[in-house]
Each structure stands twice: as C-alpha cells, then as structure tokens.
Amino acid sequence: MNWPVRSRRDxxxxxxxxxxxxxxxxxxxxxxxxxxxLLSPALMMFLWQDASPRQATLxxxxxxxxxxxxxxxxxxxxxxxxxxxxxxxxxxxLVSLILLMSAWYALLGYLVGRWLPQTRALRLLVGLxxxxxxxxxxxxxxxxxxPWLSLGYSLExxxxxxxxxxxxxxxxxxxxxxGSGALVCLLRGSSALRLAALAVLxxxxxxxxxxxxxAWTQPDGAPLSVAVLQGDVSQDVKWLQNNREPIRNxxxxxxxxxxxxxxxxxxxxxxxxxxxxxxxxxxxRYFEARQRGSDLVLGLVRADADADKYYNSVLVLGxxxxxxxxxxxxxxxxxxxxxxxxxxxLRLMSLPYDNFTAGAENQGxxxxxxxxxxxxxxxxDAFGSAQLAALDQARVLVNVTNDGWFGHSAARYQHFxxxxxxxxxxxxxxxxxxxxxxxxxxDADGSVIKSAPEYRPAVLTGTVxxxxxxxxxxxxxxxxxxxxxxxxxxxxxxxxxxxxxxASKLGNLxxxx
Numbered sequence: 001m002n003w004p005v006r007s008r009r010d011x012x013x014x015x016x017x018x019x020x021x022x023x024x025x026x027x028x029x030x031x032x033x034x035x036x037x038l039l040s041p042a043l044m045m046f047l048w049q050d051a052s053p054r055q056a057t058l059x060x061x062x063x064x065x066x067x068x069x070x071x072x073x074x075x076x077x078x079x080x081x082x083x084x085x086x087x088x089x090x091x092x093x094l095v096s097l098i099l100l101m102s103a104w105y106a107l108l109g110y111l112v113g114r115w116l117p118q119t120r121a122l123r124l125l126v127g128l129x130x131x132x133x134x135x136x137x138x139x140x141x142x143x144x145x146x147p148w149l150s151l152g153y154s155l156e157x158x159x160x161x162x163x164x165x166x167x168x169x170x171x172x173x174x175x176x177x178x179g180s181g182a183l184v185c186l187l188r189g190s191s192a193l194r195l196a197a198l199a200v201l202x203x204x205x206x207x208x209x210x211x212x213x214x215a216w217t218q219p220d221g222a223p224l225s226v227a228v229l230q231g232d233v234s235q236d237v238k239w240l241q242n243n244r245e246p247i248r249n250x251x252x253x254x255x256x257x258x259x260x261x262x263x264x265x266x267x268x269x270x271x272x273x274x275x276x277x278x279x280x281x282x283x284x285r286y287f288e289a290r291q292r293g294s295d296l297v298l299g300l301v302r303a304d305a306d307a308d309k310y311y312n313s314v315l316v317l318g319x320x321x322x323x324x325x326x327x328x329x330x331x332x333x334x335x336x337x338x339x340x341x342x343x344x345x346l347r348l349m350s351l352p353y354d355n356f357t358a359g360a361e362n363q364g365x366x367x368x369x370x371x372x373x374x375x376x377x378x379x380x381d382a383f384g385s386a387q388l389a390a391l392d393q394a395r396v397l398v399n400v401t402n403d404g405w406f407g408h409s410a411a412r413y414q415h416f417x418x419x420x421x422x423x424x425x426x427x428x429x430x431x432x433x434x435x436x437x438x439x440x441x442x443d444a445d446g447s448v449i450k451s452a453p454e455y456r457p458a459v460l461t462g463t464v465x466x467x468x469x470x471x472x473x474x475x476x477x478x479x480x481x482x483x484x485x486x487x488x489x490x491x492x493x494x495x496x497x498x499x500x501x502x503a504s505k506l507g508n509l510x511x512x513x
Contacts, residue, residue: 010055013047013051013055013059014058014059014062016043016047017043017044017047017059017060017062017063017066018062018063018065018066019043019066020040020041020043020044020047020063020066021040021062021063021064021065021066021067021068021069021070022066022067022069022070023036023039023040023066024036024037024040024041024066024067024071024149025066025067025070025071025149027040027151027154028071028149028153028154028410028413028414028417029410029413029414029416029417030410030413031410032154032157034154034155034158036154037151037154037155037176038176038179038180038183039180039183040180041132041151041176041177041180042179042180042181042183042184044059044060044063045124045128045180045181045184046184046187046188047059048060048109048112048113048128049184049188050118051109051112051113052113053109053110053113053114054113055113056109056110056112056113056114057106057107057109057110057113058106058109059109060102060105060106060107060108060109060110060112061102061103061105061106061109062102063102063105063109064098064101064102064103064104064105064106065098065099065102067101067102067105067149068097068098068101068102068149069098071148071149071410071414072094072097072098072101072148072149072411073094073409074406074407074409074410074411075093075094075097075406076090076091076094077405077406077407077409078405078406079093079094081235081236081407082235082236082405097146100143101139101146104135104138104139105135107135108131108132108135111131112127112128112131115127115492115493115496115497116128116131116492116493116496117492117495117496117499119495119499120184120185120188120189120193121185121189121193121196122491122492122495122496123181123492124181124182124184124185125178125181125182125185125196125197125200126488126491126492127488127489127491127492127493127496128177128181128492129174129177129178129180129181129485129488130484130485130486130487130488130489130492131485131489131492132173132177133170133173133174133177133481133485134482134485134486134489136150136151136170136173137170137478137482137485140382140383141383144328144329144331145328145383147382147383148379148382148414148418149414150169150170150173151172151173151176151177152164152168152169152170152171152172152173152175152176152421153169153172153414153417153418153421154176155172155175155176156417156420156421156424156446157420157446157447159205159208159209159212160172160175160204160205160208161208161424161445161446162208162209162211162212162214163175163204163207163208163211164421164424164425164446164473165211165214165216165424165425165426165427165471165472165473165474166211166471166472166473167472167473167480167481168384168385168425168473168477168478168481169384169421169425170478170481170482171473171480171481174481174484174485175204178200179200179201179204181197181200182196182197182198182200182201183197183201185197186198186201216427216469216470216471216472217426217427217428217444217467217468217469217470217471218467218468218469219465219466219467220371220395220466220467220468221370221371221395221466223463223464223465223466224262224263224369224370224371224396224463224464224465224466225260225261225262225263225461225462225463226261226262226263226264226265226431226441226461226462226463226464227257227258227261227263227264227265227294227459227460227461228264228265228431228432228433228439228440228441228452228459228460228461229251229254229255229258229264229265229266229267229270229433229459230254230267230433230434230435230436230437230439230452230456230457230458230459230460231247231250231251231254231267231270231435231436231457232404232435232436232455232456232457232458233247233250233404233435233436234404234436235402235404235405238272238404239272243272244271244272244273247270247271247272248271248273248278248281250457251266251270251271252281252285254457254459255285255288255289255296256288257459258294258459258461259288259289259292259294260292260293260294261294261461262293262294262295262369262370263294263295263297263368263369263431264289264294264295264296264297265296265297265398265400265431265433266296266297266298266299266400266433267299267400267401267402267433267434267435267439268299268312268377268378268400268401268402268433268434268435269299269300269301269312269402270298270299270300270435271298271300271301274300274301274302274303274310275300275301275302275313275315276302276303282298282315282317285298285317286317286321289317294369295316295317295318295368295369296315296316296317297314297315297316297317297368297373297375297398297400297433298314298315298317299313299314299377299400299402299433300313300314300315301313302315302323304357309357310355310356310357311323311325311326311356311357311359312325312326312329312334312356312377312378313325313326313359313377314375314377314398314400316366316368316373316375317368318366318367318368318369319367320367322366324359324363324366324375324377325357325358325359325360325363326356326358326359326377326378326380327358327359327360327361327363327380327386328358328379328380328383328386329356329358330378330379334355334356361386362389362390363375363390364389364390364393365390365391365392365393365394371395371396371466372393372394372395372396373394373395373396373397373398373431374387374390374391374394374396374397374398374428375398375399375400376397376398376399376400376422377399377400377401378399378400378401378402379401379415379418380399381399381418381419381422382415382418384421384422384425385477385478387422387426388426388474388477391426391428391470391474392470394428395428395466395467395468396428396429396430396431396464396466396467397422397423397426397428397429397430397431398430398431398432398433399419399422399430399431399432399433400432400433400434401415401432401433401434401435402434402435403415403434403435403436403437403438404434404435404436408455412434412437412438412454413438415438416432416438416440419432419442420442420446420448421446423442423443423444423445423446424444424445424446425471425473425474426470426471426473426474427444427445427467427469427470427471427474428444428467429441429442429443429444429449429464429465429466429467430442430464431464436454436455436456437451437452437453437454437455438451438452438454439451439452439458439460440452440460441460441462441463441464443464443465444465444467449462449464450462
C-alpha cells in the first residue's frame with residue numbers, strides 16, 4: 001500500500017505511528033509508565049486527523065505492529081525455547097498473532113477515516129474514544145479473544161484505580177481514551193473546546209479520590225490463613241519422564257511446610273502426572289491436610305474415565321472434593337483448531353498436540369476452608385466478566401498459573417497486573433499460585449499484601465479477609481460502558497452521514513445552477 005504522492009511530505013506519520021505503538025507497551029507492567037497510555041493514543045488521534053481512509057488504515061496497522069510486536073514478543077520464548085519449535089515455525093506463529101492483532105487497529109483506522117466527522121468535538125471526544133474502546137473489547141473475545149494489553153490495565157496501581165469497581169477495566173480504558181482526545185483538543189481546538197477538554201482531563205481525578213473512601217464490599221467471617229506453594233520447576237525439564245517422581249517429592253515437602261494453614265494452594269499443573277495416575281499420592285496429601293485442619297486446592301491435569309478427553313483442572317479438596325475445569329483454553333497451546341493431520345504434523349515439530357476439553361461455562365463457587373472461592377486457571381483471569389456469575393457466593397478469588405513458559409520476560413508482570421485488576425474490580429482478595437512467580441496474596445483493593453521471591457521454591461504464608469457484597473461493576477459487568485460506546489459511536493457516525501448528505505445536496509444545487 002503506497003502513500004498517495006500528494007501526501008509524501010506526511011510520511012513521518014508512519015514512523016510516528018510505529019513509535020506510538022512501541023511506547024504504549026511501556027505503559028504496562030513491569031515498566032508501568034502509565035501516562036504513555038494517555039499520550040500514545042493521543043498521538044494516534046493526532047496522526048489520524050485529516051487522513052484518508054486508506055492512510056488511516058495503514059497508520060492503524062503500523063501502530064498495531066509496534067504495540068503487539070514490543071508487547072507480546074515473549075511468546076517466542078514459550079514456542080521456541082520451551083516448545084520447542086524450530087525458529088521458522090516460531091516466527092510464523094508470532095508474526096501471525098501480531099498481524100492479526102494489528103488488523104484490529106487497521107480496522108479502527110479505516111472506521112476513523114471513513115465514518116467519523118472532522119468536527120473536533122464529535123471526533124475526538126465522542127466518536128474516536130468510543131470506536132477505539134469497541135475495538136479493544138472486540139479483540140478480547142472474537143476468535144477466542146486476546147484481551148492482553150487493554151489500556152485500562154495500566155491504571156491498576158494509580159490514583160484512578162478506585163474507578164475500577166464502578167466501571168471495570170474497559171471503563172478505565174474509556175477514561176484514558178477520552179483524555180487522549182482531550183489532549184489533542186487542547187492542541188488544536190477553539191477556546192470553548194479547550195475548556196471542555198480540560199474538564200474531561202480533570203474530572204476523573206476528584207471522582208476517583210471520593211470513590212477511594214467507598215467500601216463496596218464487606219468483611220465476611222474471620223481472616224483466612226493461606227499458604228501458596230511455588231515449586232519453581234523449569235519448563236525445559238518439567239515434562240521429562242524421569243522428573244515425575246522428583247516433582248512429586250518436591251510438592252510433598254513444600255506441602256508439609258504449609259500444613260496448618262486453612263487453605264493451601266498449588267500452582268497450575270503442579271504435577272506432571274495425570275491426576276488419574278496418582279490417586280494414592282493425592283489421598284495421602286488429602287488426609288495429611290485434614291489432620292492438620294488444612295484444605296487443598298491443587299492444579300492438575302486429568303483425563304475422563306475413558307481417557308479420551310483431557311482437562312486442565314483444579315482439584316478442590318475440602319469436605320466435599322470437587323473438580324474445576326478450565327473454561328477458556330489457549331488456542332494452539334491447549335487446543336488446536338485445525339484438522340487432525342495438522343495436529344499430527346505439529347507433534348513432529350515437538351509441540352503439544354492433544355486437545356484439552358473446555359470445562360462448563362458456569363461452574364459456580366467452591367466451598368473450601370470455611371468460605372467459598374471463585375477459581376480461574378492461568379490467563380482465564382484476563383476475561384473478567386466470565387467470573388462474575390460466581391460472585392454472589394464467592395468470597396475469595398483463586399488463580400493458579402504457570403508463567404514459567406515465558407522465562408524472565410515482562411509477560412508474568414503483565415499477567416499479574418491483570419490478576420490484580422480482577423481483585424480490584426470485584427472487591428475480593430486474590431490468592432495467586434504460580435510455578436515460579438508471581439505468587440502473591442492480593443487485597444480487595446488490588447494492593448499486594450505479600451508476594452513470594454521469584455525463581456526459587458517457596459511457601460508463601462499469610463492471611464486474606466473474605467468479603468461479600470457486589471461492586472457496581474460486579475452487578476452490571478461491561479454493559480454500561482459498552483452501551484455508552486455504541487451510543488457515542490452511533491452519534492458521531494450519524495453526524496458524519498448527515499453532514500455528508502447536506503454537502504451532497506449543496507453540490508447538486510451548484511450543478512443545477
């Protein structure tokens with residue numbers, strides 16, 4: 001796609017869009033330079049001014065390349081280093097994801113260039129923030145979804161964080177996008193528009209300050225003593241046959257140290273055996289724990305009775321043992337949406353090839369350790385609205401994960417940021433068990449109570465306070481923000497169409513004359 005000759009002087013926009021995308025990845029953990037989540041979209045909104053649909057599409061695509069290329073490069077580690085796939089296949093998988101995610105922002109650019117009015121107030125403070133938010137939301141669920149690096153996560157530990165229990169992560173994204181549009185208005189708007197833009201920038205801050213004092217949920221019962229086991233088993237040796245017994249021994253020893261805590265949590269797929277293969281081992285841990293007043297939550301892989309289906313699961317060992325099965329599976333990691341012969345070929349490439357089966361959509365809250373917990377496995381917690389149904393009963397959130405697949409990269413900190421946002425949105429404490437970190441106890445306001453040292457075996461002990469009650473976000477989910485976005489987008493597009501019809505009529509009058 002060539003930039004039109006008459007606009008070659010504007011070719012600086014392409015590297016600027018790339019730089020904006022790269023800079024945006026630094027708004028998230030571990031860098032947490034959150035003002036970039038305001039400035040980078042503002043730069044894109046500025047670049048899209050006066051751009052044709054073709055130009056705006058290309059600018060959006062280049063922005064996406066920078067953003068997801070710099071923000072998700074760590075997938076290379078999981079596919080190549082631990083897959084282990086050859087470099088060419090690794091690059092194919094990585095580039096395909098980046099291109100797919102970039103296509104969303106190419107679509108956004110096209111919509112901006114084709115359908116939004118040039119009137120700055122409607123464009124920058126209504127239409128563009130709404131369309132951007134809808135694109136961010138759509139990429140979080142279409143084709144299984146990839147909600148990573150949604151703008152609102154960058155605000156998880158800022159003075160604006162108290163807005164999250166009311167409007168959720170997408171509401172926080174909307175606040176940032178409105179602020180981005182306001183920044184452009186301050187640069188290029190009239191005096192009246194600049195005053196309106198200044199109000200848009202400033203108003204969220206005192207509201208967040210007032211909401212900081214609001215307790216949306218209430219303590220429910222006594223504080224709960226918790227122990228989190230972190231085995232720190234390296235991914236490059238974890239699944240070797242001769243490591244199964246040493247891993248069982250490792251978790252037996254760690255579990256012995258944790259006995260006495262009311263709730264003991266193991267990370268995702270802590271054992272490399274199928275749960276069906278080690279019933280005696282699990283029974284011993286169960287009775288050992290019950291004798292000391294402890295209940296267990298264990299991340300395990302299990303097969304059904306016929307061994308035809310496999311589940312990434314959590315075994316909850318309280319008075320009434322139950323299974324939780326992961327609902328939102330990772331494509332091309334936990335299941336392969338391709339024909340069987342392609343899966344067999346992938347096996348030759350030393351990649352996982354057996355499909356997991358997804359669990360039931362709503363599995364409810366699980367009674368354990370005198371309370372009830374809502375469970376998620378790994379990046380399931382990136383789909384925040386999916387856990388809302390359990391919150392009428394759940395008093396504590398529990399996430400088991402294994403971010404060891406991504407080495408010492410930013411991925412684990414981005415994921416932990418997402419996990420903390422879930423606690424903040426719903427006003428519940430979070431117990432997070434990870435293979436090599438970040439294992440942590442998180443309070444209902446998203447703050448870290450305590451975390452384990454990374455990259456070494458550890459037993460993290462502490463207490464969390466179970467809480468009941470529902471935040472506004474827990475009651476309504478994303479619907480209020482999405483309805484706002486659809487209405488704003490319709491208003492802006494409608495205004496552009498009306499203006500276009502009016503211009504067409506004037507043109508026809510000129511032709512008659």
